Amino acid sequence: MALVVAGFLGWKHFFPSDEPRIVRRLEQLADEVTRSAADPSVGLARAARMAAYFTTDVVIDPGGGVPALHGREALMAVAGSLQPRTGSMRVALGDATVTLATEDSADVTLTVTFTRNAGTPEASFDAREFAVRMVRQQDAWLVASVTSIDTLR
């Protein structure tokens, strides 16, 4: 019995199903954004690290009247031009729900929290809900689109 349980857990660990792989991938992206926010390295290096998470034709729609970004190059240009902020920012994911649309695509809804400590006594905190489209390319799950959902309209 113990062998069966160990085998099952081992299988789940080394060969996870797509849902946890997608969530893990998005968590890695959030970690990357968190590190990048505090990383004093040049913007181009930061942009190159993050490019690996997106498809070439990714669409980012931040909502709130802000124009959508089309394409990985445009996204990386924006990311590379951002200056590291004073203090630190932590990006975290929560409440991710993954729905596999096809074998190679999935829809994810999740909440992203942003905690920024700019050296003031009060850390600023923000939470946003997003719909994310993931696609599998060469066995890697990539972000194909991100759309902000207006919880309060």
Add this chain to the structure above:
Amino acid sequence: MARVGRLLVGSNPRRTFVRVVILIAASAITFGWILLPIRAEGISMLPTYESGTLHFVNRLSYIAASPARGDVIAIRLAGDRVYYVKRVVALPGERVQIVDGTIHVNDVPLSEPYVKNRRPWNVDEVALTYQEYFVVGDNRGMNAADHDFGRAQRSRIVGRVVF
């Protein structure tokens, strides 16, 4: 040692065990399903709720009743871990606008004693549908652009923040 053991489990260990199980089950039901513990983060509800303080959301508040004006409510985002905590200022079917920091509901200025600081926010009139509530945080001393407020769907309201 035996006295310590007796103090811990009582004279009737079976009864003590049953009590512990009931206590654990009651706590799990209460804090998992009825009174949801939440920790406030951020400054949008100042001065009513300080960042970092612990509060509870009563998930049964709106089973038999609807949210009322002045209620502080929890609003669901993508799931059950993160909520917006806001105050209801306008109800379904009402018209609401903000003029120089004062909320007007159906053209009548709203008295809000819980608001201590006020910046001159201006928001065009919004007509709420019968499934929408207009919610705002108590901290009006911050920039409107940095403050999440607006129409919340009834289906997203989880419950009332009770304390």
